Amino acid sequence: MKLENKFLLENKVAIITGAGSGIGREIAREFARRKAIVVCAGRRRDKLDETVRLITSENWVSFSVPTDVSKKEQVDQLVEHTLDKYGKIDILFNNAGSFQCLGPVWEVDPDAWWQDVRINLFGTMLCCHAILPFMIKRNEGVIINMDGGGGTPGPNIGGSGYGTSKAAIVRFTETLAGELSRINSDVLVFALNPGTVNSEMVRHLLSQKEKSLWTNHLNKVIGTNEEAPFTACAEASIKLLEIASKELSGRTFHSDTDFDSINKEKEKIHKENLFVFKWVTNKMVKED
DSSP: OOOOSTTTTTTOEEEEETTTSHHHHHHHHHHHHTTOEEEEEESOHHHHHHHHHHHHTTTOOEEEEEOOTTOHHHHHHHHHHHHHHHSOOOEEEEOOOOOOOOSOTTTSOHHHHHHHHIIIIIHHHHHHHHHHHHHHHHTOOEEEEEOOTTSSSOOOTTOHHHHHHHHHHHHHHHHHHHHHHHTTOOOEEEEEEOOOOOOHHHHHHHTOGGGGGGOHHHHTTTTSTTSOOHHHHHHHHHHHHHHOOGGGTTOEEETTOOHHHHHHTHHHHHHTTOSSOOOOOSOOOOOO
């Protein structure tokens, strides 16, 4: 996919999941401003329609497809509807996420824990599974998966379902990039960490005062200069797309990443396998 100029998204068809609010809405609006055709997916029709109204009020093109990404038949319908209407899908941003299960492992509801994992991880997989055959056939396309608490930052204490699913998404991204490389595909895949945003999800967690022991890390960020603005991830996505290349495929970046530096160092990043999960070996390291 050629993405060289400031209108890199012009006439590209982009599916944004979780586009009904927060970060997803801002990504959808920013892509539309860059003249992409934006397909807004999510579970809440009223929220999706509000996003579409915001976009179309600025004379950009967008439509909504209510979708629960954890349900294969709905994801397949999303893809089928988009292809029927526009004949292609250039970009997939797997932003939809769930963090409903708060508390230590021994206290949480296992079904609620699994639902977070199902939406975050399985939903990401289902969207990739449905869209990749079409991208691979055209030999072009970009997928961005949403990293988050527990992915690259470290353990999400009190949020193990959300955290481990996000960690898995990072490794899934690396694995998917490797699989695409093995078949010599030009389709690219990345993960992006948005930072801590004062989102609807975060406000819901903070409202559970009886579980404040497990939200200390959020209280230390929200309302401070460490809090990331909603627009940061959208702006980072644009910068990432501008430098997207095979050397960087499979890597995870942050919303405040210096993408100019990344572009200059992409050969080194590829050669030294940087911006990926590291692994533990059973080899002892000798001290000098």
